[in-house]
Amino acid sequence: xxxxxxxxxxxxxxxxxxxxxxxxxxxxxxxxxxxxxxxxxxxxxxxxxxxxxxxxxxxxxxxxxxxxxxxxxxxxxxxxxxxxxxxxxxxxxxxxxxxxxxxxxxxxxxxxxxxxxxxxxxxxxxxxxxxxxxxxxxxxxxxxxxxxxxxxxxxxxxxxxxxxxxxxxxxxxxxxxxxxxxx
Amino acid sequence: xxxxxxxxxxxxxxxxxxxxxxxxxxxxxxxxxxxxxxxxxxxxxxxxxxxxxxxxxxxxxxxxxxxxxxxxxxxxxxxxxxxxxxxxxxxxxxxxxxxxxxxxxxxxxxxxxxxxxxxxxxxxxxxxxxxxxxxxxxxxxxxxxxxxxxxxxxxxxxxxxxxxxxxxxxxxxxxxxxxxxxxxxxxxxxxxxxxxxxxxxxxxxx
Numbered sequence: 442x443x444x445x446x447x448x449x450x451x452x453x454x455x456x457x458x459x460x461x462x463x464x465x466x467x468x469x470x471x472x473x474x475x476x477x478x479x480x481x482x483x484x485x486x487x488x489x490x491x492x493x494x495x496x497x498x499x500x501x502x503x504x505x506x507x508x509x510x511x512x513x514x515x516x517x518x519x520x521x522x523x524x525x526x527x528x529x530x531x532x533x534x535x536x537x538x539x540x541x542x543x544x545x546x547x548x549x550x551x552x553x554x555x556x557x558x559x560x561x562x563x564x565x566x567x568x569x570x571x572x573x574x575x576x577x578x579x580x581x582x583x584x585x586x587x588x589x590x591x592x593x594x595x596x597x598x599x600x601x602x603x604x605x606x607x608x609x610x611x612x613x614x615x616x617x618x619x620x621x622x623x624x
Numbered sequence: 625x626x627x628x629x630x631x632x633x634x635x636x637x638x639x640x641x642x643x644x645x646x647x648x649x650x651x652x653x654x655x656x657x658x659x660x661x662x663x664x665x666x667x668x669x670x671x672x673x674x675x676x677x678x679x680x681x682x683x684x685x686x687x688x689x690x691x692x693x694x695x696x697x698x699x700x701x702x703x704x705x706x707x708x709x710x711x712x713x714x715x716x717x718x719x720x721x722x723x724x725x726x727x728x729x730x731x732x733x734x735x736x737x738x739x740x741x742x743x744x745x746x747x748x749x750x751x752x753x754x755x756x757x758x759x760x761x762x763x764x765x766x767x768x769x770x771x772x773x774x775x776x777x778x779x780x781x782x783x784x785x786x787x788x789x790x791x792x793x794x795x796x797x798x799x800x801x802x803x804x805x806x807x808x809x810x811x812x813x814x815x816x817x818x819x820x821x822x823x824x825x826x827x828x829x830x
Contacts, residue, residue, distance in 0.1 A: 469639035476646035483653035492669065494678040494793060494821035499809065501818055522802070577802045583688070584670040584798035586805065587824055591672040607809075 495590060500606050515539060516563045519574045520552065520589060521614055522581035523623030530555060535613045544621055547588045556596045560603060570603025576610040580624055664751040665694045665733060667797040672824040682788050684778050687731060689797035691804055692758025693771060696731025697778045703727040705781035710736060713773055733758045736770055761807055772811050792820040
């Protein structure tokens with residue numbers, strides 16, 4: 442190894458200078474270890490740092506022709522987002538719901554079951570896909586909106602004739618949320 | 625019986641080549657990695673199962689958190705052109721140096737009247753909490769809101785310089801009230817931007 446030669450001095454006469462034979466090889470194993478560690482780190486951080494994007498298309502809001510598009514009652518499901526990560530859904534119109542409003546939760550055990558079930562039923566009875574109207578109240582937060590849109594992607598509502606849209610909430614629906622204590 | 629001679633082999637492997645490759649790759653990844661800029665408005669994005677990556681160019685990001693809105697566009701020439709147009713709109717003259725400094729800011733959130741002061745601040749002070757109050761989203765009288773003007777001019781600048789449509793993305797905080805998000809979506813829809821992206825972080829599908 443690298444050492445300073447501190448001996449010597451006064452030995453010059455007659456003495457043969459011997460240089461120690463040193464191996465020219467350096468053990469590179471720890472260096473390679475470290476390098477691969479760093480490579481892994483940089484690879485993972487560069488690819489995982491990119492955020493994901495969820496595309497969202499809103500219905501065209503043309504203020505000039507304000508005609509409400511007609512949607513068939515029996516294939517329309519309305520999801521109302523309330524406070525405390527709770528939601529409420531019904532089928533049909535708010536005055537005469539075909540399926541009474543039901544409180545539900547987000548996620549696998551909650552709305553996803555209802556969505557899958559109802560979209561299957563609608564498909565069987567009308568041959569067309571389910572239309573889902575998402576109406577978020579002011580008490581809902583942004584995560585709820587992303588969650589419900591994600592649920593649409595998971596349950597494939599947007600393909601095969603069905604659609605979903607984000608629509609403004611109406612007074613009777615707020616009343617409904619108030620009645621059930623999630624507004 | 626003759627002796628079987630087993631040739632002795634060295635157990636040391638020459639690692640030089642491996643080391644070379646590793647350092648080459650390491651250099652590549654270090655150079656391609658972009659340093660993460662500190663954000664003036666840290667937000668906790670909600671997670672979703674979508675796996676579409678966000679493009680890096682021709683994109684504007686609206687950051688929503690704590691009731692404030694911040695705006696940022698990718699690309700320095702677009703930022704400069706956008707600032708010029710905004711200066712014309714609100715009768716504020718920006719010097720070349722101010723434009724240059726502005727083009728290095730990833731996103732910002734101040735009313736346009738305070739933009740000059742923000743540009744003059746050194747970079748590390750800009751991102752302190754409380755310095756930037758967010759871009760006004762309310763329209764004043766018959767004038768549209770400042771945020772709307774920023775978005776409009778960013779779209780205009782992108783069209784002018786790159787001849788492409790600007791993609792708008794919304795980066796909202798999980799806890800943000802829907803009311804604030806709705807307001808931003810309404811501003812976008814008022815200029816017929818009906819398609820935009822919501823930025824989410826990755827979540828494992830359950």
